[in-house]
């Protein structure tokens with residue numbers, strides 16, 4: 482993997498020496514924005530010009546439009562692996578720094594394909610898109626940018642139980658460069674910016690059943706301890722903080738653990754996990770450009786706007802979880818599904834599917850398929866648990882094969898995947914996914 486990374490660095494260096502303008506295409510989630518950020522920050526430091534576009538998903542028509550653009554080097558980050566065949570026919574050089582599941586097309590000499598799955602490394606857990614992107618520029622003496630790879634990893638839910646695999650190497654790089662510190666603490670969000678009941682309700686990882694996503698539940702929990710819920714965590718007395726810590730740890734011991742911080746950052750962005758949530762909120766609200774500019778160093782007004790988006794987004798998630806709590810999921814044999822045509826719910830479907838599983842609102846022994854209607858199509862987000870993956874579930878494969886069967890597209894990771902199919906096939910599609918998951922579980 483590291484050899485492939487140096488091939489990517491060599492290709493990049495060649496274009497830097499030629500003074501080429503470099504074209505970056507990345508994904509609009511926290512990992513994708515972090516991927517673009519690590520590349521863009523590195524190129525800016527080298528005085529290289531670049532042009533970045535952040536998109537919700539890479540599709541065949543975009544791949545074919547891009548081939549007509551007049552750039553000499555394209556970098557696709559946190560996406561691109563399914564399109565190696567098309568990139569092989571580009572006249573330009575292409576670097577793909579991805580971590581989603583791969584097919585078996587070999588890259589030609591104009592393409593460097595960097596993806597952990599090619600090297601038997603688990604891209605859903607040991608390296609994210611921003612990690613692949615970081616490896617591309619690591620050889621330019623950029624260990625001080627390693628923390629962006631960790632922001633991406635948090636965005637893709639990779640660091641929450643400690644970093645493993647290539648991610649661990651990236652943590653070491655970040656520490657070595659002096660940018661990153663790790664210390665133990667209470668892992669609740671917005672400690673100094675939100676009243677404590679909101680801090681608790683907005684803490685989704687680690688999950689706090691009956692508190693995460695539940696304002697009522699969070700208030701009652703605090704009242705039972707005689708803590709006033711309206712003040713900020715940072716304004717609590719030390720004894721009160723200890724009391725709270727103990728009570729939270731009895732709900733989920735993971736709530737106290739390693740916090741990854743970049744001390745030179747402004748307080749709101751100092752914790753890398755919270756940084757990833759802010760980028761995620763930007764992406765989910767179609768303000769990926771704002772997210773990228775923050776990651777490139779914009780503060781003040783940009784950060785204010787992002788925080789407003791974040792609080793809106795969090796309230797949407799809470800609303801979505803309330804909906805799940807009231808409604809429950811529809812059950813098939815081996816999967817369960819959520820379906821909505823509501824505008825707000827649609828925008829958070831994948832997120833509430835995974836949080837619903839982790840806070841035990843949904844049965845975690847069945848993968849969840851979240852369906853949102855988009856005019857003539859439905860957008861599908863599938864989520865499951867590490868435990869179900871160990872039992873044989875591979876949602877990336879199930880969603881890819883079943884969507885292809887109805888003329889749609891899909892894929893992703895074993896644990897989290899997405900697809901798009903025409904609305905008319907909704908029920909048939911769901912039954913096919915159900916059968917495929919059942920097959921995966923009985924034939925593992």
Ligand SMILES: [Mn+2]
Nearest residue numbers: 512559610637
């Ligand atoms: Mn990713």
